[in-house]
Amino acid sequence: MLKLVSAVVFSFRLLVHERGRLIASVGGVTFALLLMLLQIGFRNALLDSAIQLLRQLDADVLVINKEKDPFLAMNRMHNERLYQALSVEGVESASPLWVALEQWKNLEEQTLHPIRVIGFNPNKPTFLIDEVNENVDKLNRIGTAFLDSHSRDSYGELPDDVAQVNLREIKIVGSFPLGTDFEVDGSLIVSDETFFELTRQSPDWIEIALLRLKPGADMDLVLENLALILPGDVRAFSKAQLIDRDLDYWRTGTPISVILLVGVVLGFAVGVVICYQILYTEVLDHLSEFATLKAMGYGNDYIQIVVMVESVLLSALGFVPSILLGSLMLAALGWSSGLPASVGLGDALNVGLLAVSMCTLAGTLALRKVRTLEPAELF
Amino acid sequence: MTSATNKAIEIAGLDYSFGTDETAKQVLFEIELALEPGEFAIMTGPSGSGKTTLLSLVGALRRPQGGKLNVLGHDLNTLESPELEGYRQQLGFIFQLHNLFPALTAFQSVQMAGDLHPEAAGQMDDRIRALLTQLGLGERLDYRPHQLSGGQRQRVAIARALVHRPALVLADEPTAALDGENTKIVLGLLAELAHERGTTVLMVTQDNRVFESADRLINLVDGRLDSDVRLSE
Numbered sequence: 001m002l003k004l005v006s007a008v009v010f011s012f013r014l015l016v017h018e019r020g021r022l023i024a025s026v027g028g029v030t031f032a033l034l035l036m037l038l039q040i041g042f043r044n045a046l047l048d049s050a051i052q053l054l055r056q057l058d059a060d061v062l063v064i065n066k067e068k069d070p071f072l073a074m075n076r077m078h079n080e081r082l083y084q085a086l087s088v089e090g091v092e093s094a095s096p097l098w099v100a101l102e103q104w105k106n107l108e109e110q111t112l113h114p115i116r117v118i119g120f121n122p123n124k125p126t127f128l129i130d131e132v133n134e135n136v137d138k139l140n141r142i143g144t145a146f147l148d149s150h151s152r153d154s155y156g157e158l159p160d161d162v163a164q165v166n167l168r169e170i171k172i173v174g175s176f177p178l179g180t181d182f183e184v185d186g187s188l189i190v191s192d193e194t195f196f197e198l199t200r201q202s203p204d205w206i207e208i209a210l211l212r213l214k215p216g217a218d219m220d221l222v223l224e225n226l227a228l229i230l231p232g233d234v235r236a237f238s239k240a241q242l243i244d245r246d247l248d249y250w251r252t253g254t255p256i257s258v259i260l261l262v263g264v265v266l267g268f269a270v271g272v273v274i275c276y277q278i279l280y281t282e283v284l285d286h287l288s289e290f291a292t293l294k295a296m297g298y299g300n301d302y303i304q305i306v307v308m309v310e311s312v313l314l315s316a317l318g319f320v321p322s323i324l325l326g327s328l329m330l331a332a333l334g335w336s337s338g339l340p341a342s343v344g345l346g347d348a349l350n351v352g353l354l355a356v357s358m359c360t361l362a363g364t365l366a367l368r369k370v371r372t373l374e375p376a377e378l379f
Numbered sequence: 380m381t382s383a384t385n386k387a388i389e390i391a392g393l394d395y396s397f398g399t400d401e402t403a404k405q406v407l408f409e410i411e412l413a414l415e416p417g418e419f420a421i422m423t424g425p426s427g428s429g430k431t432t433l434l435s436l437v438g439a440l441r442r443p444q445g446g447k448l449n450v451l452g453h454d455l456n457t458l459e460s461p462e463l464e465g466y467r468q469q470l471g472f473i474f475q476l477h478n479l480f481p482a483l484t485a486f487q488s489v490q491m492a493g494d495l496h497p498e499a500a501g502q503m504d505d506r507i508r509a510l511l512t513q514l515g516l517g518e519r520l521d522y523r524p525h526q527l528s529g530g531q532r533q534r535v536a537i538a539r540a541l542v543h544r545p546a547l548v549l550a551d552e553p554t555a556a557l558d559g560e561n562t563k564i565v566l567g568l569l570a571e572l573a574h575e576r577g578t579t580v581l582m583v584t585q586d587n588r589v590f591e592s593a594d595r596l597i598n599l600v601d602g603r604l605d606s607d608v609r610l611s612e
Binding site: 003006010013014016017018286288289291292293294295296297298299300374375376 | 435438440441460461464465466467468469470472474476478479480481482483487491492494495523539
């Protein structure tokens with residue numbers, strides 16, 4: 001124990017005595033961790049943005065076109081499925097949701113930008129968004145809409161709160177926080193009547209059927225019965241199942257998720273190289289001093305502990321600024337893009353673990369020189 | 380491995396070569412030498428005569444290739460880790476170069492040697508202070524190597540080698556960087572360790588200012604023991 005304490009104190013002294021080198025070393029480690037953290041943040045943005053609408057739907061079970069994979073892909077189904085689902089034992093209510101991708105006109109720049117228009121029956125509970133539920137009456141007038149407050153700036157300023165979608169004027173009467181995704185710069189929530197007027201879509205074709213179950217209903221049994229009753233063109237999922245299915249799709253079924261993971265691996269590799277250079281130079285610069293320690297009776301184990309503690313200290317010193325910088329950069333990205341780019345506590349812990357692994361791996365590589373070091377080389 | 384002997388150093392038929400096969404160059408030939416506990420021996424000889432190689436063999440920094448080498452009861456022909464580290468901890472090694480870590484103060488450098496002897500932990504800090512003060516560095520305990528002169532650094536290295544009161548001191552030109560006064564102090568310390576604490580001292584030097592402090596003068600020429608004179612006789 002005494003030896004370990006001595007090694008930790010010694011490592012700390014070795015690490016901090018040259019301030020310039022310390023700053024450069026911590027900067028290098030921070031850079032590598034920042035690379036990894038940003039990739040993780042981007043991946044989170046991809047995954048969270050893909051399911052953020054789904055999360056905000058007030059439903060126990062969702063019935064969708066079986067081709068609707070992922071959830072944000074546009075695939076409608078006939079509203080007859082809604083009534084078929086409603087007939088199943090245990091289903092209390094069924095609400096339709098209409099979704100369309102339309103063109104929003106930036107009135108300042110006269111440019112068109114895609115926007116997701118979500119239509120719903122204001123008399124039926126559909127969303128878990130307080131801003132929508134508390135002001136739902138405002139949507140009863142045809143030609144009114146709520147605009148996503150996290151929409152990108154590309155939609156431009158709205159003089160008199162009047163916007164233009166599909167060359168039709170629409171009055172923005174409220175807002176709600178949702179966020180952009182990799183397909184659209186924002187969303188509009190409108191009543192069903194405004195939706196049909198705006199999109200010219202038939203009310204008979206709906207995007208999603210939102211089912212709420214009776215209190216105490218057995219979810220598995222309801223899903224089983226829905227599978228029996230509904231025709232093969234649609235499928236029913238619990239909300240949790242659909243979230244899991246979508247996350248799985250984006251995690252494993254898309255190149256972008258793999259690319260972002262590769263980014264994390266590359267960041268790790270860059271970090272190992274940077275750490276190795278730092279630690280190897282440290283060892284090389286003090287080779288005769290380490291050899292003297294061996295001649296004095298210190299074993300390889302002590303010197304290994306010293307270098308490994310140095311590597312862990314480096315990872316800890318690089319971790320803190322990387323988390324601060326990374327969070328700031330992701331917040332700036334979220335602010336400018338509307339994407340939910342952030343890292344949680346779990347991600348920060350993962351980066352911490354990656355930091356320690358990265359530096360200890362580099363330390364292990366740098367130690368090869370110390371292990372073979374013969375104090376006789378002092379002569 | 381330890382063996383029962385009352386000699387501090389016992390060398391018999393010791394050979395040593397650098398390199399292998401046809402490139403091998405033998406530097407030590409059939410060395411026979413024994414030192415008693417508490418003896419202060421100086422080893423001299425021309426450059427390349429094998430003095431430093433012999434010193435490094437006795438310090439278990441090299442492994443003997445032929446002959447017998449017993450030091451402080453350890454058979455160095457067969458000594459392996461962790462006994463090897465334990466053996467080295469009984470020694471005080473003074474190298475020609477101080478090899479001090481730039482990050483450590485004079486006190487901390489000497490403490491590195493003290494940390495290997497937890498049994499003396501309670502008194503080690505006082506001992507370090509006293510020894511550095513004795514070596515004229517009492518006002519420079521918190522100085523790092525770049526703040527010290529060459530001679531001061533060498534004295535820190537000497538303190539590092541002596542602070543744990545080793546059973547055997549192996550010194551390679553320890554006074555080369557020191558002025559007359561500090562040379563006297565260092566020799567006084569070594570003589571005190573030898574005669575009052577029974578520490579065996581084997582010092583390689585060309586510095587004839589120090590010969591009179593020694594009990595024995597060993598001369599090595601071309602890898603062979605040329606003379607071994609007991610000065611006290």
